[in-house]
Amino acid sequence: HRADVVLLSSDDGAGNASLWDARRPSSAILCDITAFGHDGPLAGRTGGEAVIAALSGIVDTTGTADGPPAIMGVPVLEMSASVFAASAVVAALRVRRIHHFGQRIDIGIFDTAVNELANFLPLHFDGQKTTRSGNRHPLMVPWGCYPTKDGFILICCGAGVQFARLCEAIGDDALADTRFATQAGRLEHFKEIDPHIEAWTRSMTSAHCESVLDKLGVVCGPIVDVGQLQEDLNLKHRRSIIEVLNPVSGHMQPVPSSPIRSTPIKVREPISIPLPGSDKALIEGLLAKRPVPEAPLITGDAKAGIRPLAGVRIVEIGQYTVAPLASRHLGALGADVIKVEAPSGDPIRQIAPFQNDGQSHIFAIGNTDKRGVVLDFRKPSDLETLHSLLEQSDVLLENLRPGALAKFGLDSAGLRKRHPRLIFCTISAFGTDSAYPNRRGLDTVIQAMSGLMSLTEVNGVPMKAGISASDMLGGEIGLLALLAALEHRDRTLQAIHLDLSMQDASTWMTQLAWPGSTAGEDIALVAATDGYLVAECTEAEAARTLRLYPAARDRSMMESAFTAAGITCAPVLTVEEVAHSSQVTARQLILERPTSDGYSWIVLGSPLKLRNTPAEVLKAMPKIGAESAMVIKELCLRTAADLSLQDQEETPN
Numbered sequence: 001h002r003a004d005v006v007l008l009s010s011d012d013g014a015g016n017a018s019l020w021d022a023r024r025p026s027s028a029i030l031c032d033i034t035a036f037g038h039d040g041p042l043a044g045r046t047g048g049e050a051v052i053a054a055l056s057g058i059v060d061t062t063g064t065a066d067g068p069p070a071i072m073g074v075p076v077l078e079m080s081a082s083v084f085a086a087s088a089v090v091a092a093l094r095v096r097r098i099h100h101f102g103q104r105i106d107i108g109i110f111d112t113a114v115n116e117l118a119n120f121l122p123l124h125f126d127g128q129k130t131t132r133s134g135n136r137h138p139l140m141v142p143w144g145c146y147p148t149k150d151g152f153i154l155i156c157c158g159a160g161v162q163f164a165r166l167c168e169a170i171g172d173d174a175l176a177d178t179r180f181a182t183q184a185g186r187l188e189h190f191k192e193i194d195p196h197i198e199a200w201t202r203s204m205t206s207a208h209c210e211s212v213l214d215k216l217g218v219v220c221g222p223i224v225d226v227g228q229l230q231e232d233l234n235l236k237h238r239r240s241i242i243e244v245l246n247p248v249s250g251h252m253q254p255v256p257s258s259p260i261r262s263t264p265i266k267v268r269e270p271i272s273i274p275l276p277g278s279d280k281a282l283i284e285g286l287l288a289k290r291p292v293p294e295a296p297l298i299t300g301d302a303k304a305g306i307r308p309l310a311g312v313r314i315v316e317i318g319q320y321t322v323a324p325l326a327s328r329h330l331g332a333l334g335a336d337v338i339k340v341e342a343p344s345g346d347p348i349r350q351i352a353p354f355q356n357d358g359q360s361h362i363f364a365i366g367n368t369d370k371r372g373v374v375l376d377f378r379k380p381s382d383l384e385t386l387h388s389l390l391e392q393s394d395v396l397l398e399n400l401r402p403g404a405l406a407k408f409g410l411d412s413a414g415l416r417k418r419h420p421r422l423i424f425c426t427i428s429a430f431g432t433d434s435a436y437p438n439r440r441g442l443d444t445v446i447q448a449m450s451g452l453m454s455l456t457e458v459n460g461v462p463m464k465a466g467i468s469a470s471d472m473l474g475g476e477i478g479l480l481a482l483l484a485a486l487e488h489r490d491r492t493l494q495a496i497h498l499d500l501s502m503q504d505a506s507t508w509m510t511q512l513a514w515p516g517s518t519a520g521e522d523i524a525l526v527a528a529t530d531g532y533l534v535a536e537c538t539e540a541e542a543a544r545t546l547r548l549y550p551a552a553r554d555r556s557m558m559e560s561a562f563t564a565a566g567i568t569c570a571p572v573l574t575v576e577e578v579a580h581s582s583q584v585t586a587r588q589l590i591l592e593r594p595t596s597d598g599y600s601w602i603v604l605g606s607p608l609k610l611r612n613t614p615a616e617v618l619k620a621m622p623k624i625g626a627e628s629a630m631v632i633k634e635l636c637l638r639t640a641a642d643l644s645l646q647d648q649e650e651t652p653n
Contacts, residue, residue, distance in 0.1 A: 001025050002290045005089055008032045011046050020104070027295040029092045029102045033085050037108025037609065040586030047536075047568055049075040049109075050523045054534045054570040056113030057578035061120055061466025063458055064134040069532055069572055071523055073455030076469050079509045081112040081607075083476040088608045090483040091308040091333055095613050097491075103612035104301055111607035114589045116467040118321075118604060120575045121590070122361035125602050126353035130575040135444065135464050139351050139362060141186035142166065142193055143444065145223075145461065146201040152462070153201055153209045156219040156442045159347050165216040170200045184352035219440045223462045226451035226513050230254060232503075237435040239269070240504045247275050254514055259505040260481045261431070262496045263412070265488065301611035307334025308613050312486065313393040314338070315386075316370070319346045321443070321468060322427050322502065323399035324366040325475030326482065330395075331369025332606045332615040338393075338631060339370045340386065342377075345624040357599070359623060364601040367621040368593065374628045377408045381640035386410075388638040390419050394489075395482055399427040399474075401440060412497045423485045424497040427478050431501035441502065446470035450506035455513050473509055474502035528555045528571075535562050535569040542567075597622035 010017040011034040020032050035052050036042035050071050053059045058077065063070035085107045096102050119139055123130045137143035145152045157163045167175040175196055179185045186193060201209050206222060213220040224232060230241050239257055246253040258267040312335040316327040331337040349363045375382040390396060396415065398405060405411065415424050426432055429441030447453045447470050453462040481498050489495045524535045524542035533555050535542050546552060549561035555571035562569035584590055588605040606615035632639060
């Protein structure tokens, strides 16, 4: 009762389940992180990362299309859920500071997993089959791991201009086929495109190929083993990994620094690994000095009719996944999010599949609870309109290529001078302060260069997570960092600037596989007549169990057999099965939401389950430019007409 925040996993078997419903001080914040949350038919079910990944469709997305699914070598879902939990806690602390009450928070790792399916669900909604695609991207081609003379090279083309540059380097006339002119066409004909790329990459070493592609601006990169992460130049430069004394082994052990990097206030680095029970006396002393709060004891969760970020305005200059993901969650928490797009729009608007009106479904999923403004920063008047907007805003969030905004004076120094109250957050592949200042990196490259791909192999080939794990975590860390920055500014009146690196975040995610860390649990993948099943046991134990139940052939019968043997297991569900599951419905994880211009989209619900002040997904974004004039008028933003009038007034007669 003396704590501000209690973090709990009531399904961990440690006897803490009763704490969720116990009487608590009305000022307390209780955050429970469980496998499936407190609602729906799976509520209360236990299971580790692999079981949750199986039941949420994640396992079915990793691996090659012509082989069995693969289980990721890192607990991606648990790590992401921990970031969502931290974000929800900070949001709840904000509510308590302003409105003087605490609340319970229900974080389901399953909810996080369904949100991680953002790149696969559009295909399902379009009626297409969704499953694993190896190192390919489910929506973009070419994208994959290609053989070279001495290994493999990752090549990621996220836009048509990059494909054109790749074709220029290859010099193969066959790639000029008009069928490959659009992203949808390349997606349909990827089997005809890849052999031409492979023939080219096989003709040179990985280093040579990387050098050629880097000069052309085509995103590419090497695969780094987790044991080699401390040698990475950028991770060294950013002090992303440090060493502290392990008091048990007596040796120095690598541990991750916080993936949140800020100025002028710096996030604390870890300085020690405590022994179990070593700080008991210190904690007892702190408790003795802190009285039990006078707040009344309560149960239940009365809806407060309050949104955690009401009154906060976020300006997003983002594209594709990372910054848009962070801002859509901020929008669900009640912030007024204004997405600023160039006249050509966020490039992801051009990514198939499309609705009948030509609008992209993946764009709709990544851009809920936002309004839009179209500005061309090359025009001084539009740049002034942006500054007029920033004067009325709390946060500027961007994930363009490093330096893209700086040429317009929109860097940390320029923004601090003109907008001292503004929180500025930039999220990039390797950070603004980087040993690779001009290097571009998309999700797959970051998975490779953070050790993530080295931990999942299929037939000896490093395999990326099927979901865009690095993109997702980059956006999730951005969400947490901005919530913390808002609280810091509102408590101290000091605005901080954030320089976030996707490589830092993904490296942090691999920490449980570093040398000296605890090994993961044994997981068996078992083939059934109608798919696959995962079991929390060794392959030998799985085989022995199935010999005892020879009639168990399909997933359902196998699940019964393993359960009877006392082994936790789960069927590997497809994305389609998950989308139609009663657990998704109960947790409101897939919703239909309108746009302001008369359309509707199927989008993702929020995993941030604050019980008193819930995050709510209310709307999808309309066509580009549909709201621009309205927002400019509502906020009285300066425009070209205003500047022209000002020039006339200032011109002497």
